Amino acid sequence: MEIIDAQVGLRYPGERFPDDERRFETTFQSKLDVLRAAGISRAVAGRNEWVGGISCVELLFRNRMIAEACQASEGMLIPSASINPCFGELACDLMRQCRKELGMRLVGEMFDTSLGFQWGTPEYYQVLACAVELRMIPLIHCENEVIAELGERYPEGQFLVMHLYSGKVRDHRPRLVALAPYPNLSLVISGTPIGIAGAIRDAVRMLGADRVVFGTDHPSIDPVIAVMMVRRSGISEEDQAKVFAGNFNRLWEWTDV
Amino acid sequence: MIEIIDAHASFVFPGEPLPNDQSLWPTFESRLEVLREAGIKQALASRWECSDAHTYDELVRLNRRAVEVCKVADDVLIPAAIVDVALGERVCELLSYCRHELNMRFVGETGRTSAEWGTAAFWQMLDHAATIKMIPIVHCADKALAELGDRCTLGRILIAEFVRREEYQVNRLNPYPNLYPLFSGHRLVQAGAVLCEVRVLGAERVVFGSGLSGMDPVVAVECIRRSHLNDEDQALVFGGNFRALWQWTEA
Numbered sequence: 050m051e052i053i054d055a056q057v058g059l060r061y062p063g064e065r066f067p068d069d070e071r072r073f074e075t076t077f078q079s080k081l082d083v084l085r086a087a088g089i090s091r092a093v094a095g096r097n098e099w100v101g102g103i104s105c106v107e108l109l110f111r112n113r114m115i116a117e118a119c120q121a122s123e124g125m126l127i128p129s130a131s132i133n134p135c136f137g138e139l140a141c142d143l144m145r146q147c148r149k150e151l152g153m154r155l156v157g158e159m160f161d162t163s164l165g166f167q168w169g170t171p172e173y174y175q176v177l178a179c180a181v182e183l184r185m186i187p188l189i190h191c192e193n194e195v196i197a198e199l200g201e202r203y204p205e206g207q208f209l210v211m212h213l214y215s216g217k218v219r220d221h222r223p224r225l226v227a228l229a230p231y232p233n234l235s236l237v238i239s240g241t242p243i244g245i246a247g248a249i250r251d252a253v254r255m256l257g258a259d260r261v262v263f264g265t266d267h268p269s270i271d272p273v274i275a276v277m278m279v280r281r282s283g284i285s286e287e288d289q290a291k292v293f294a295g296n297f298n299r300l301w302e303w304t305d306v
Numbered sequence: 307m308i309e310i311i312d313a314h315a316s317f318v319f320p321g322e323p324l325p326n327d328q329s330l331w332p333t334f335e336s337r338l339e340v341l342r343e344a345g346i347k348q349a350l351a352s353r354w355e356c357s358d359a360h361t362y363d364e365l366v367r368l369n370r371r372a373v374e375v376c377k378v379a380d381d382v383l384i385p386a387a388i389v390d391v392a393l394g395e396r397v398c399e400l401l402s403y404c405r406h407e408l409n410m411r412f413v414g415e416t417g418r419t420s421a422e423w424g425t426a427a428f429w430q431m432l433d434h435a436a437t438i439k440m441i442p443i444v445h446c447a448d449k450a451l452a453e454l455g456d457r458c459t460l461g462r463i464l465i466a467e468f469v470r471r472e473e474y475q476v477n478r479l480n481p482y483p484n485l486y487p488l489f490s491g492h493r494l495v496q497a498g499a500v501l502c503e504v505r506v507l508g509a510e511r512v513v514f515g516s517g518l519s520g521m522d523p524v525v526a527v528e529c530i531r532r533s534h535l536n537d538e539d540q541a542l543v544f545g546g547n548f549r550a551l552w553q554w555t556e557a
Contacts, residue, residue: 071505072498073534244492246522247330271497271532277525278495283330 050286051294052276054084054092055209056158056188056239056264059126061118074268077118081125087272093264094119095129095158095188101165105139108132109146116151129155129188133165137172141179148183154304156180157188158211161195168195174202181206184304188237192217193227200231207303208234209262213242213252221248225255232260235296239264243275249282249292258288262296308537309545310527312341312349314414314443314466314490314515317383319375329519337518338379344516344523347545351376351383352414352443362396365389366403373408386414386443391422391431398434405438411555413442415466423450429457436461439555443488448478455482462554464513467491471499476506483511486551489543490515494526500533500543509539513547 062077069075074083084092096115100108111131119126130147132140147153161168168191180187181203188209189199199208210228213221213236221242228234238249238261252261265275279292318324320334331337341349353372360368368388376383387404389397404410413435417423423446435442436458443464446454454463461484468487470476479485489500489512503512514530516523530540 071502241493241496244495244521244525246492246518246520247328250330251328268497270495271529273532274495274497274525274529277528278522281522281524 050290052087052089052263053294053297054089054265054267054272054275055237055262055297056211057084057092057094057126057267058097058269059094059115059118061114062121072268077121080267081122083267084125084272087265087276089265089272089276091124092126092267093129093155093188094122094126095155096131097158097164098131099164100131100133101135103133103165105133105136105143108143112143112147112151112153116153127155128153129157130185132156132159132176134159134173134176135165135167135170137175140172140176144176144179144183144185148185153185154301155186155188155209157209159187159189161189161191163190177203177206184306186300186304191215193224196224196227196231196234200228200234204233206233207300209237209300210234211237211264212240212266213238213245213248221245221251225252228260229255235260235262235300237262237264238279238292239266239275240269243270243278247283249279250284253284253288253292258284258291259296259299261292262300263293308541310344310346310514311545311548312344312346312516312518312523312526313464313513313548314488315341315349315351315383315518315523316353317351317372317375318353319371320378330522331519334375338382340518340523341382344527346382346516346523346527348381349383349518350386350412350414350443350515350548352386353388360390362393362400365393365400369400369404369408369410373410384412385410386412387440389413389416389431391416391425391427394427395430397427397431401431401434401440402438405440411440411552412464413440415443415445417445432458432461432463439557441551441555448475451478451482451485455479455485459484462486462551464488464551466515467493467517468503469493469496469499471496471502473502473506476503479507479511486511486513486547488513488515489530490521490526491517492521494521494529498533500530501535504535504539504543509535509542510547510550512543513551514543514545
């Protein structure tokens with residue numbers, strides 16, 4: 050069964066951090082190795098990094114680095130663009146460059162409030178409208194109260210909403226209730242909440258198997274464990290195939306212009 | 307072969323329907339089965355999914371039944387006393403009954419709600435548990451750990467679902483050798499957490515639990531196996547530390 054991971058934190062080749070000795074799979078190569086060990090054939094790789102105070106020129110440079118790193122992965126990693134919505138039209142220009150010059154089809158990880166993101170501004174809305182126009186898919190971390198606005202404002206777009214629960218409400222059910230009315234929003238079941246027994250089955254029951262997308266959030270979660278959670282979630286093989294890759298592939302087709 | 311003891315599982319009585327269909331293991335038998343599938347030899351079994359308020363007599367009956375049911379399960383399940391802090395002072399009487407008449411050594415689980423936490427009966431219960439050498443499983447917010455550690459210096463307490471991967475978080479337990487992090491619950495999927503706890507507290511303090519039925523025991527065991535802990539430390543976390551606590555209850 051094909052497995053695509055919709056959320057992995059990217060390390061550049063050769064990049065090291067001071068606390069790496071205390072952690073595992075911290076290098077570009079070791080990350081690829083553990084993804085392969087989990088049976089994952091492709092993974093969306095983004096930089097979960099601060100965007101506030103970073104200029105568009107610097108962000109363009111960052112996106113080139115992301116694209117180059119993913120190219121070095123021999124087809125394993127799918128690059129996701131790093132964008133600061135507060136730049137409005139300039140951010141849209143950057144997304145166009147990412148789309149046309151770097152071949153990026155996903156944006157993010159984006160947030161509603163952390164890492165320099167600020168939800169609810171005209172610029173943020175403008176950037177999401179640009180993403181829809183460019184047929185790019187934003188990966189958005191948000192609280193449940195943001196979900197309805199996202200779903201209603203951009204019915205013609207496609208969005209990946211990250212995690213089975215948010216920072217404020219540590220229960221997956223309210224999130225599923227919030228997501229259910231909006232077919233343009235798919236849920237990525239990555240991160241810590243993937244450990245909740247029954248949560249994946251609940252997501253498939255409440256959203257339908259077509260709107261649940263596999264992700265790990267590596268390095269926070271061991272990809273081998275994340276794959277195991279889906280396999281043991283109590284959903285059918287057919288639904289597993291959709292969650293593991295079918296739904297991502299369908300979203301990918303939507304990005305074909 | 308490392309012995310695996312699960313210090314944090316929940317059980318339902320045979321034939322007892324759960325109030326909803328949210329559990330992947332809704333029956334007594336299915337829970338035993340998944341514990342065996344995970345390679346777990348014994349599991350400390352609490353009841354938290356069916357924790358309605360009860361009278362003293364009802365709780366006595368409930369505890370007797372729990373002991374009988376655990377015996378039927380080939381001693382895979384170790385019953386933890388079912389208590390309700392709302393009993394007030396009689397909660398200590400109930401603990402004594404469970405300890406002396408039913409030979410129970412653990413109390414599970416308390417502190418899940420703000421109504422339970424910090425009441426006079428709550429502290430009396432913890433003091434009494436220490437006196438009669440019973441070990442409570444306590445849910446405790448990080449900000450309350452110091453109070454718990456300072457007030458309960460004589461006993462041993464298992465802190466439920468203590469999964470932290472930042473040293474400053476784990477360090478909150480460092481001054482209190484009487485508090486044992488129960489590495490359980492769905493957050494144990496967090497990569498690096500158990501390693502961080504062992505590094506900060508020592509492998510002799512961290513106790514494995516699955517958190518069944520909120521977490522799949524098979525996955526929980528795999529999380530420890532893949533955690534980069536050496537075999538010696540895994541043996542302590544998986545069973546050795548629980549055995550040491552058991553011995554403390556025999557003193």
